[in-house]
Amino acid sequence: MAPLKVTKICCIGAGYVGGPTCAVIALKCPHIQVTIVDLNKARIDAWNSPDFALPIYEPGLVEVVRQARGRNLFFSTDVDKGIEEADLIFVSVNTPTKKSGVGAGFAADLNYVELATRRIATVATSSKIVVEKSTVPCRTAESMRTILEANSRPNCRFDILSNPEFLAEGTAIADLFSPDRVLIGSLQTQEGIDACESLKQVYANWVPPHSHCRPLVFRAVQLAANAMLAQRISSVNALSALCEATGANIDEVAHAIGYDSRIGPKFLKASVGFGGSCFQKDILNLVYLSESCHLPEVAAYWRQVVEMNEYQKRRFSKRVVDTLFNTITGKRIAVLGFAFKADTGDTRESAAITLIRDFQSEKALVNIYDPQVSHEQIWTDLQEASPLAPLNTIKKQVTICKSAIEACKDAEAVVIATEWKEFKDIDWEAVYASMNKPAFVFDGRLLIDADKLRKIGFTVTTIGRPSSTLV
Ligand SMILES: NC(=O)c1ccc[n+]([C@@H]2O[C@H](COP(=O)([O-])OP(=O)(O)OC[C@H]3O[C@@H](n4cnc5c(N)ncnc54)[C@H](O)[C@@H]3O)[C@@H](O)[C@H]2O)c1
Ligand SMILES: O=c1ccn([C@@H]2O[C@H](COP(=O)(O)OP(=O)(O)O[C@H]3O[C@H](CO)[C@@H](O)[C@H](O)[C@H]3O)[C@@H](O)[C@H]2O)c(=O)[nH]1
Numbered sequence: 001m002a003p004l005k006v007t008k009i010c011c012i013g014a015g016y017v018g019g020p021t022c023a024v025i026a027l028k029c030p031h032i033q034v035t036i037v038d039l040n041k042a043r044i045d046a047w048n049s050p051d052f053a054l055p056i057y058e059p060g061l062v063e064v065v066r067q068a069r070g071r072n073l074f075f076s077t078d079v080d081k082g083i084e085e086a087d088l089i090f091v092s093v094n095t096p097t098k099k100s101g102v103g104a105g106f107a108a109d110l111n112y113v114e115l116a117t118r119r120i121a122t123v124a125t126s127s128k129i130v131v132e133k134s135t136v137p138c139r140t141a142e143s144m145r146t147i148l149e150a151n152s153r154p155n156c157r158f159d160i161l162s163n164p165e166f167l168a169e170g171t172a173i174a175d176l177f178s179p180d181r182v183l184i185g186s187l188q189t190q191e192g193i194d195a196c197e198s199l200k201q202v203y204a205n206w207v208p209p210h211s212h213c214r215p216l217v218f219r220a221v222q223l224a225a226n227a228m229l230a231q232r233i234s235s236v237n238a239l240s241a242l243c244e245a246t247g248a249n250i251d252e253v254a255h256a257i258g259y260d261s262r263i264g265p266k267f268l269k270a271s272v273g274f275g276g277s278c279f280q281k282d283i284l285n286l287v288y289l290s291e292s293c294h295l296p297e298v299a300a301y302w303r304q305v306v307e308m309n310e311y312q313k314r315r316f317s318k319r320v321v322d323t324l325f326n327t328i329t330g331k332r333i334a335v336l337g338f339a340f341k342a343d344t345g346d347t348r349e350s351a352a353i354t355l356i357r358d359f360q361s362e363k364a365l366v367n368i369y370d371p372q373v374s375h376e377q378i379w380t381d382l383q384e385a386s387p388l389a390p391l392n393t394i395k396k397q398v399t400i401c402k403s404a405i406e407a408c409k410d411a412e413a414v415v416i417a418t419e420w421k422e423f424k425d426i427d428w429e430a431v432y433a434s435m436n437k438p439a440f441v442f443d444g445r446l447l448i449d450a451d452k453l454r455k456i457g458f459t460v461t462t463i464g465r466p467s468s469t470l471v
Helices: 018-028 041-047 061-068 079-085 111-123 140-151 172-177 190-203 221-246 250-258 279-292 296-323 351-361 375-385 391-397 404-408 428-434 450-456
Strands: 008-012 033-037 073-076 088-091 128-132 158-162 332-336 365-369 398-400 413-416 440-443 459-462
Touching (some): 008 079, 018 033, 018 172, 079 111, 111 128, 128 190, 158 190, 221 279, 221 296, 296 351, 296 459, 332 404, 375 398, 391 398, 440 450, 450 459
Parallel strands (some): 128 158, 332 413, 413 440, 440 459
């Protein structure tokens, strides 16, 4: 039998991966009906909102949804109908770090994957290709297969594929339009190979053959890729501490290192610490996998990447306090940026959350501005970071502002926590005029022209460079 030609796709999970990924599939494959389903009604309503106020901010996403929605792209809370109608189903649900039980704090919580799989088994009355898109540990496909086969109806077969997603937030649409690679894993049976071919044909609508559809040999490849990327940042951040202590400049060091073609120039930007929903979670997962395989030295090696990241955040907060004459009690600090990186509204594991919690515990007053993160999200994150403090108490210390200029007014210090381009172009003369003196700027993202700001009168502290008095 020839491989199935996919005509209807369902994606379970309308989040940062499921939404953009399947919206792009719909755009590029007008002959395929794509339905993205989620249990979260508010999220689906936002995807369907008449004014395209989508639940996710991603450059280029609105344009994609605008073209495909209502044509061959649909968003729905009717999970069962989506499953029933589809011939290929992406499982793109969240896999957060487990909070309790065996592996708490390290292992991935696979409960959402299992629930989605069980739902497919319960609802499906015809054969399906089920694609594991979420980041999951090795052998999850086998578990899914066991659940599906144990519960399937007669004449209903399920072929399971692994197809990890490598998009980065902020550049998701560009990454999806031109992926570096598409990996697909399947059983090496004729049915598995055919299912793989069916998914390949979907991607072949826009991904050039040289970059697509390499067979997946090791499901942990995504954990490995993320661990290597995060390790690069922790390495450069460790060097940034040395640069601050010795009088070197991390940007110059990174630039020089990047000329070595074996190292390359990308992902060498020192920062206040990496964030996002993936790096920490995936490394902790790798630590767990290493420990489960009785490889404690390997586990310790990867754990150190996360510890260095925590150290980097702590070090930065301490530098702010030290520079402001060893106390920030009652002082107003403007934090510019709350998202974990620029061009996203996502705040998961954002370094800004840790910095603000540190400033709060030093009894500072904090003004926050971010161009994309909702106020509601900021309050939720701050409450989660300080669970013992009532929200009202937090609100007495923290103010969310409508612009960077407003946040900086009457502040003693400005802290750049996210590299939003607009912070580069602020009227820094006006900011200086509105601040208390001496006016300090702490650049946690190597974003601003420190010399220009010093000329205006600011005392500038930049990650990976010695303090201004030494420059
Ligand atoms: N965010 C990224 O940049 C990124 C990139 C690559 C891979 N990943 C991986 O992709 C997966 C999804 O990540 P995300 O950031 O999109 O998560 P997310 O939390 O933004 O979205 C997951 C969605 O799944 C929904 N969901 C959970 N269980 C469901 C069920 N049984 N039925 C229907 N809907 C259900 C949730 O309501 C949520 O809206 C994770 O495994 C993650 O590690 C994420
Ligand atoms: O030189 C750098 C590059 C990144 N970062 C920080 O690292 C974090 C992660 O950035 P990035 O990797 O660009 O974003 P993510 O959306 O987390 O994407 C990562 O995680 C995804 C989920 O697994 C993968 O699909 C992507 O390939 C992988 O890059 C952010 O806080 C960045 O600010 C730095 O500090 N310095």
